[in-house]
Amino acid sequence: NTTAVSTADKEIYDSVFRNNEYGIRDGGRNKIVSSVFDRNGVGIHTGDDEVTRSEITNNGIGIDNWWGAIRVSYSNITGNGVGVIFSGHPQTVENNNISGNTTYNAKVAGAANRSALNNWWGTSNAAEIEAKIYDGRDDATLGLLDYVPFLLHPVGVTNQPPVANAGPDQTGTVNLPLTFNGSASTDPDGSIASYQWNFGDGSPTATGATVSHA
Numbered sequence: 001n002t003t004a005v006s007t008a009d010k011e012i013y014d015s016v017f018r019n020n021e022y023g024i025r026d027g028g029r030n031k032i033v034s035s036v037f038d039r040n041g042v043g044i045h046t047g048d049d050e051v052t053r054s055e056i057t058n059n060g061i062g063i064d065n066w067w068g069a070i071r072v073s074y075s076n077i078t079g080n081g082v083g084v085i086f087s088g089h090p091q092t093v094e095n096n097n098i099s100g101n102t103t104y105n106a107k108v109a110g111a112a113n114r115s116a117l118n119n120w121w122g123t124s125n126a127a128e129i130e131a132k133i134y135d136g137r138d139d140a141t142l143g144l145l146d147y148v149p150f151l152l153h154p155v156g157v158t159n160q161p162p163v164a165n166a167g168p169d170q171t172g173t174v175n176l177p178l179t180f181n182g183s184a185s186t187d188p189d190g191s192i193a194s195y196q197w198n199f200g201d202g203s204p205t206a207t208g209a210t211v212s213h214a
Contacts, residue, residue, distance in 0.1 A: 012032045019039050030049045034052075037055070046068070047070055054157070057080065062083045067087075073092075074155060082106075093119065105122075108142045119150060120150070179211070182210070
Protein backbone atom coordinates (compact mmCIF):
# COMPACT_ATOMS: atom_id res chain seq x y z
CA ASN A 1 0.00 0.00 0.00
CA THR A 2 1.03 3.59 -0.46
CA THR A 3 -0.68 4.60 2.79
CA ALA A 4 -2.34 2.20 5.23
CA VAL A 5 -4.29 4.85 7.17
CA SER A 6 -4.85 8.52 6.33
CA THR A 7 -7.40 9.82 8.76
CA ALA A 8 -7.88 11.67 12.04
CA ASP A 9 -9.79 11.28 15.30
CA LYS A 10 -9.49 7.49 15.44
CA GLU A 11 -8.65 5.01 18.20
CA ILE A 12 -6.29 2.29 16.95
CA TYR A 13 -5.51 -0.72 19.14
CA ASP A 14 -3.50 -3.90 18.57
CA SER A 15 -2.94 -3.24 14.87
CA VAL A 16 -0.06 -4.05 12.51
CA PHE A 17 1.14 -1.64 9.80
CA ARG A 18 3.71 -3.34 7.57
CA ASN A 19 5.30 -2.82 4.14
CA ASN A 20 3.58 0.47 3.32
CA GLU A 21 5.06 3.72 2.07
CA TYR A 22 3.37 5.28 5.12
CA GLY A 23 1.86 3.39 8.03
CA ILE A 24 -0.17 6.42 9.14
CA ARG A 25 -0.02 9.60 7.09
CA ASP A 26 -1.46 13.06 7.72
CA GLY A 27 -3.49 11.90 10.70
CA GLY A 28 -4.21 13.91 13.81
CA ARG A 29 -5.73 13.46 17.23
CA ASN A 30 -5.52 9.68 16.86
CA LYS A 31 -4.93 7.39 19.84
CA ILE A 32 -2.59 4.52 18.91
CA VAL A 33 -2.07 1.78 21.50
CA SER A 34 -0.18 -1.54 21.41
CA SER A 35 0.37 -1.44 17.65
CA VAL A 36 3.25 -2.44 15.38
CA PHE A 37 4.82 -0.30 12.63
CA ASP A 38 7.31 -2.43 10.74
CA ARG A 39 9.15 -2.10 7.41
CA ASN A 40 7.28 0.99 6.23
CA GLY A 41 8.92 3.91 4.47
CA VAL A 42 7.60 6.09 7.32
CA GLY A 43 5.90 4.44 10.27
CA ILE A 44 3.94 7.43 11.58
CA HIS A 45 3.82 10.74 9.68
CA THR A 46 1.48 12.94 11.64
CA GLY A 47 0.90 15.25 14.58
CA ASP A 48 -1.32 15.70 17.61
CA ASP A 49 -1.49 11.92 18.00
CA GLU A 50 -1.02 9.88 21.16
CA VAL A 51 1.18 6.81 20.69
CA THR A 52 1.81 4.37 23.54
CA ARG A 53 2.96 0.78 24.14
CA SER A 54 3.83 0.37 20.46
CA GLU A 55 6.64 -1.18 18.42
CA ILE A 56 8.07 1.17 15.78
CA THR A 57 10.83 -0.82 14.13
CA ASN A 58 12.65 -1.35 10.83
CA ASN A 59 11.08 1.62 9.05
CA GLY A 60 12.95 4.17 6.95
CA ILE A 61 11.73 6.79 9.43
CA GLY A 62 10.00 5.68 12.61
CA ILE A 63 8.07 8.85 13.48
CA ASP A 64 8.01 12.05 11.43
CA ASN A 65 6.17 14.60 13.56
CA TRP A 66 5.76 17.12 10.77
CA TRP A 67 3.06 19.18 12.55
CA GLY A 68 1.23 19.32 15.86
CA ALA A 69 2.29 18.16 19.29
CA ILE A 70 2.60 14.39 19.20
CA ARG A 71 2.75 12.42 22.47
CA VAL A 72 4.79 9.21 22.49
CA SER A 73 5.37 7.02 25.54
CA TYR A 74 6.37 3.48 26.52
CA SER A 75 7.25 2.49 22.96
CA ASN A 76 10.20 0.81 21.27
CA ILE A 77 11.64 2.97 18.47
CA THR A 78 14.50 0.90 17.15
CA GLY A 79 16.04 -0.46 13.98
CA ASN A 80 14.74 2.39 11.80
CA GLY A 81 16.88 4.51 9.51
CA VAL A 82 15.95 7.52 11.66
CA GLY A 83 14.01 7.02 14.88
CA VAL A 84 12.16 10.32 15.37
CA ILE A 85 12.15 13.56 13.38
CA PHE A 86 11.14 16.55 15.51
CA SER A 87 9.61 19.18 13.24
CA GLY A 88 6.12 20.00 14.58
CA HIS A 89 5.07 21.92 17.65
CA PRO A 90 6.64 21.01 21.04
CA GLN A 91 6.30 17.26 21.51
CA THR A 92 6.08 15.02 24.56
CA VAL A 93 8.34 12.08 23.82
CA GLU A 94 9.11 10.45 27.16
CA ASN A 95 9.69 7.00 28.66
CA ASN A 96 10.58 5.29 25.38
CA ASN A 97 13.41 3.10 24.17
CA ILE A 98 14.95 5.06 21.29
CA SER A 99 18.09 3.21 20.24
CA GLY A 100 19.73 1.14 17.56
CA ASN A 101 18.42 3.26 14.69
CA THR A 102 20.83 3.11 11.77
CA THR A 103 21.55 6.75 10.90
CA TYR A 104 20.20 8.75 13.84
CA ASN A 105 18.00 8.01 16.82
CA ALA A 106 16.59 11.55 16.56
CA LYS A 107 16.78 14.54 14.21
CA VAL A 108 15.63 18.13 14.67
CA ALA A 109 14.14 19.81 11.60
CA GLY A 110 13.89 23.58 11.95
CA ALA A 111 15.38 26.27 14.15
CA ALA A 112 13.25 25.68 17.26
CA ASN A 113 14.67 23.79 20.23
CA ARG A 114 12.94 20.50 21.08
CA SER A 115 12.98 18.11 24.01
CA ALA A 116 12.81 14.35 24.50
CA LEU A 117 13.28 13.75 28.20
CA ASN A 118 13.43 10.56 30.25
CA ASN A 119 14.09 8.15 27.40
CA TRP A 120 16.50 5.23 27.15
CA TRP A 121 18.94 5.89 24.31
CA GLY A 122 20.73 2.56 24.41
CA THR A 123 23.58 3.95 26.53
CA SER A 124 24.21 6.11 29.58
CA ASN A 125 27.15 7.84 27.90
CA ALA A 126 26.14 11.39 26.94
CA ALA A 127 28.70 11.60 24.11
CA GLU A 128 27.34 8.40 22.58
CA ILE A 129 23.77 9.68 22.89
CA GLU A 130 24.66 12.97 21.16
CA ALA A 131 26.48 11.13 18.37
CA LYS A 132 23.14 9.62 17.33
CA ILE A 133 21.18 12.91 17.53
CA TYR A 134 21.32 15.35 14.60
CA ASP A 135 20.54 18.87 15.79
CA GLY A 136 22.14 22.29 16.33
CA ARG A 137 25.34 20.64 17.52
CA ASP A 138 25.79 19.41 13.95
CA ASP A 139 24.13 22.23 11.98
CA ALA A 140 23.98 25.72 13.50
CA THR A 141 20.74 26.50 11.63
CA LEU A 142 18.86 23.84 13.61
CA GLY A 143 17.51 23.89 17.13
CA LEU A 144 18.91 21.74 19.91
CA LEU A 145 17.32 18.58 21.27
CA ASP A 146 17.29 18.51 25.06
CA TYR A 147 17.54 14.85 26.10
CA VAL A 148 18.55 15.32 29.78
CA PRO A 149 17.51 13.73 32.07
CA PHE A 150 17.72 10.38 30.31
CA LEU A 151 16.97 6.89 31.60
CA LEU A 152 19.73 4.52 32.65
CA HIS A 153 17.82 1.36 31.72
CA PRO A 154 15.23 0.32 29.11
CA VAL A 155 11.56 0.85 29.92
CA GLY A 156 8.87 -1.83 29.66
CA VAL A 157 6.35 -1.38 26.86
CA THR A 158 3.78 -4.08 27.71
CA ASN A 159 0.20 -2.86 27.81
CA GLN A 160 -0.87 -2.21 31.40
CA PRO A 161 -4.40 -2.96 32.71
CA PRO A 162 -6.59 -0.08 33.89
CA VAL A 163 -7.20 0.52 37.59
CA ALA A 164 -10.90 0.53 38.45
CA ASN A 165 -12.24 2.96 41.02
CA ALA A 166 -15.99 2.71 41.72
CA GLY A 167 -15.98 5.46 44.32
CA PRO A 168 -16.39 5.20 48.12
CA ASP A 169 -18.14 2.28 49.84
CA GLN A 170 -21.89 2.75 50.17
CA THR A 171 -24.76 1.27 52.17
CA GLY A 172 -28.34 1.28 50.96
CA THR A 173 -31.87 0.01 51.26
CA VAL A 174 -33.24 -3.03 49.40
CA ASN A 175 -34.81 -2.10 46.03
CA LEU A 176 -33.66 1.53 46.25
CA PRO A 177 -31.00 2.40 43.67
CA LEU A 178 -27.49 3.57 44.49
CA THR A 179 -25.40 5.63 42.08
CA PHE A 180 -21.85 4.51 41.29
CA ASN A 181 -19.24 6.74 39.67
CA GLY A 182 -16.19 5.17 38.03
CA SER A 183 -14.76 8.38 36.58
CA ALA A 184 -11.82 8.23 39.01
CA SER A 185 -10.59 5.06 37.30
CA THR A 186 -7.24 5.40 35.53
CA ASP A 187 -5.34 3.75 32.71
CA PRO A 188 -1.52 3.98 32.74
CA ASP A 189 -1.57 3.77 28.93
CA GLY A 190 -3.78 6.83 28.49
CA SER A 191 -7.45 7.64 28.89
CA ILE A 192 -10.23 5.17 29.76
CA ALA A 193 -11.86 3.88 26.57
CA SER A 194 -15.06 2.43 28.09
CA TYR A 195 -16.69 1.32 31.33
CA GLN A 196 -18.48 -1.94 32.18
CA TRP A 197 -20.21 -2.79 35.46
CA ASN A 198 -21.01 -6.30 36.73
CA PHE A 199 -22.91 -6.28 40.02
CA GLY A 200 -22.79 -10.05 40.46
CA ASP A 201 -26.54 -10.53 40.83
CA GLY A 202 -27.38 -11.71 37.34
CA SER A 203 -28.46 -8.29 36.09
CA PRO A 204 -27.25 -7.15 32.64
CA THR A 205 -23.82 -5.56 32.39
CA ALA A 206 -24.08 -1.78 32.71
CA THR A 207 -21.96 0.71 30.75
CA GLY A 208 -20.88 4.30 31.23
CA ALA A 209 -18.81 6.12 33.83
CA THR A 210 -21.84 6.67 36.12
CA VAL A 211 -24.57 4.07 36.66
CA SER A 212 -27.41 3.37 39.12
CA HIS A 213 -28.28 -0.06 40.47
CA ALA A 214 -30.76 -1.39 43.01
